Amino acid sequence: AVLTTILAIVIASGVRAPGLVASVWLVPFVLAVSFGLAIPSMPEHYGCGDERDALANTRTVRSNALFRFVLWNNNFHAEHHLYPAVPWHNQPKLHAYLAAGGRHRHLETSYAVWHARMARSLWRERAHAPSATAAAATPPPSS
Numbered sequence: 001a002v003l004t005t006i007l008a009i010v011i012a013s014g015v016r017a018p019g020l021v022a023s024v025w026l027v028p029f030v031l032a033v034s035f036g037l038a039i040p041s042m043p044e045h046y047g048c049g050d051e052r053d054a055l056a057n058t059r060t061v062r063s064n065a066l067f068r069f070v071l072w073n074n075n076f077h078a079e080h081h082l083y084p085a086v087p088w089h090n091q092p093k094l095h096a097y098l099a100a101g102g103r104h105r106h107l108e109t110s111y112a113v114w115h116a117r118m119a120r121s122l123w124r125e126r127a128h129a130p131s132a133t134a135a136a137a138t139p140p141p142s143s
Helices: 002-016 018-045 065-070 077-082 088-100 111-128 132-137
Strands: none
C-alpha cells in the first residue's frame, strides 16, 4: 500500500510538473543508484576467477559498520554466494567461521582500499602501455 501510494504521488507529480520531478527526484535517484551501486558492486567479482566455486569467483570486503548496515551485510559477498539461505544478520557469524578456517581466496580490508588499488593498477597499466600517437608514428617493419 505504501509503495503504491508513493508511485501514485510520483506519477501525479510527473504529470503536473515533470521538470520538477526530474530535477528533484529522478536525476538524484539515477546518480545515487549509478554511483551508489558501483562502489560496492565492482569489488564483489572483479578480478576473481570464473570457476563455479563461490569462494574463488567472489570477494568479501571487510567494511565499517555503516557500510555493513547500508548494504545489509552484502559486503560478505562470498559468504552470500556460498550459503544464500543464511539471513543478512547472520552473515558476520558465517564470515567469522569461514575466516577461522582460512577458506577465503579473495578478501579485502575495505572498499576504499580495493578502489585505490584498482586505480593504481589502471594508472600503472596506462603508463606502461604504448601510446596511440607513438604507435601511429612508428612505421611498419619492412618485409
